[in-house]
Amino acid sequence: MTTLSPYDSNSPVIQAAHRAKAAAADLAPLPRAKKDEALLAIADALEARTAEIVEANAKDVAKAREAGTSDALIDRLTLTPERVRAIASDVRDVVALPDPVGEVVRGSTLPNGLDLRQVRVPLGVVGIIYEARPNVTVDAAALCLKSGNAVLLRGSASAYESNTALVRVLRDAVGGAGLPADAVQLVPGESRESVRELMRARGLVDVLIPRGGASLIQTVVNESTVPVIETGTGNCHVYIDAQADIDTAVDVLINSKAQRPSVCNAAETLLVHQDIAAEFLPRALDALADAGVTVHADERVMAYAKESRATVVEATEEDWETEYLSYDIAAAVVDSLDKAVEHIRRWSSGHTEAIVTTSQQAARRFTQLVDSTTVAVNASTRFTDGGQFGFGAEIGISTQKLHARGPMGLPELTSTKYILTGDGHIRG
Incomplete structure (x- = not known):
């Protein structure tokens, strides 16, 4: 009798997660120079296609105003040419940062002669669930690419036009630089069901990072089967x-x-x-x-x-x-x-x-x-900001105490593995 995988699904979300997992495997061994080339291509493309991005954003802003959205939330949603240039500048700042992948966290030669090293490796597939802040789309993609991770981006419906345009620009730039375009994907769908599927894609998505209000964060923390890095509200x-x-x-x-x-x-x-x-x-x-x-x-x-x-x-x-x-x-x-x-x-x-x-x-x-x-x-x-701390654009500010706390830059988007090298060693 054949047992079906829980991911044998025609769901567009699960299909996107499968593509992301394959892209993550291709990204992991890439040298820094290749990843930096893609990031520079992203920065250039954002500036070259600013009008396209701002035009799409204007549609979201108009809908938000019609819906009676508060001025504070509209400010978070709005992209101007100046803000797009600032986002591109943040991407170039990430290029200048050290690549954490391969960094030796600790290492030693054991008494039996075995060489032991703990090295930083990408997390794999990172899912980001966030509210009406389209700048997060680029910040998250840049940091994930630099740290060798594929990213699945699930912004709010209120920023759908903005995020669609941004991800289109990102994917074109990434693919043009020779990296898998599926390393950056917008999660298909605008319904809550698509969010729910992403939260339950354990084994395909390695970690979820929610960014937004208390309700969003608690929903992800309480309902997700995928491990979550909890970002907190700012009281x-x-x-x-x-x-x-x-x-x-x-x-x-x-x-x-x-x-x-x-x-x-x-x-x-x-x-x-x-x-x-x-x-x-x-x-x-x-x-x-x-x-x-x-x-x-x-x-x-x-x-x-x-x-x-x-x-x-x-x-x-x-x-x-x-x-x-x-x-x-x-x-x-x-x-x-x-x-x-x-x-x-x-x-x-x-x-x-x-x-x-x-x-x-x-x-x-x-x-x-x-x-x-x-x-x-x-x-x-x-x-309290990754850029102000010198980390470059941040993926979020973690208010939990496991794995990462505070502004999360590149090192916080890695895990570690041990590499053990011997010469025919066997354990007695």
Whole structure:
């Protein structure tokens, strides 16, 4: 009796996964020069075909506006010629990065004479499930190709035209450079069923990386049979310590919140030590008002808001756990650094937290007690980013603790294998 494989399917998603697996096998042994050639071809093609990409994106943006999508989400969706050029530049930055494949993580000659090496190898087929951020399409493809992985891209229906155009450009460039075009594929279909099939293609897809809101991430984590690297939402905090420099504190707060509020490393909660509140909050509230930010304030912050220009509303329990992705911030006064840490431990998503202080002791205690992927001292939360860290374009920011944590660059898209070399050794 013949047992059918669970992947003996006419499903377009499974067929794409089979093609990706074959492409991954071809990619794995390629030298860096060949992969870099393909990436440079991608960067050139993005710039050459910018008008085609922007035209397709305009269709998605128009549909989003008709559907009443928020300005923050439309900002994440929108591609302009300048943003396409920036994406192409990010791809060239990846070219300049070291290739992790083949790197010896550790190695030694064992007492019995065997040579043992642990080396980095590609993960294989990487599936990316993400929401309305078409730049992720290129970032993910570039990082996966550089690290020798095939990629299956499943963006949201809201960016379908944009992603279709981008993947068309990517595949043409990759194929023209002599690599298998199927190393980059858009997952067929716009229904939830196509996502479900991708999540259950264990054995064909080696790892899934979800990027988006809490609902998307939890759905993938809870329902996938394929191993998942969990990326998290960004409920990030800025804590102003009792010994903060006021000018620095205002600058860090405004940059963290308002420089680009629609991204996961934007600050969503402000915590202020009670001893500096009277001096800091009037300045901060006016600065937030000038930046167009609405403050969701606790009672103690409210007391300082009466004389400010700020738009202030009363905070509810829900505000402390909200990733606004908009010109909104929750704000509270806390009794001490330890109370700030207590608040962060309860409400943080584990992404990024910042402290502004002139006290080395306070900075040291805060960095020791706060358990997030990144803890910033006198610096904006907006720096938690693969490009800012020097990793090149990132595949995502992992808020889990296994395999990868924080901005995930090229090394995080590899696994390892052991190579054992002997001379006829046998075990007694």
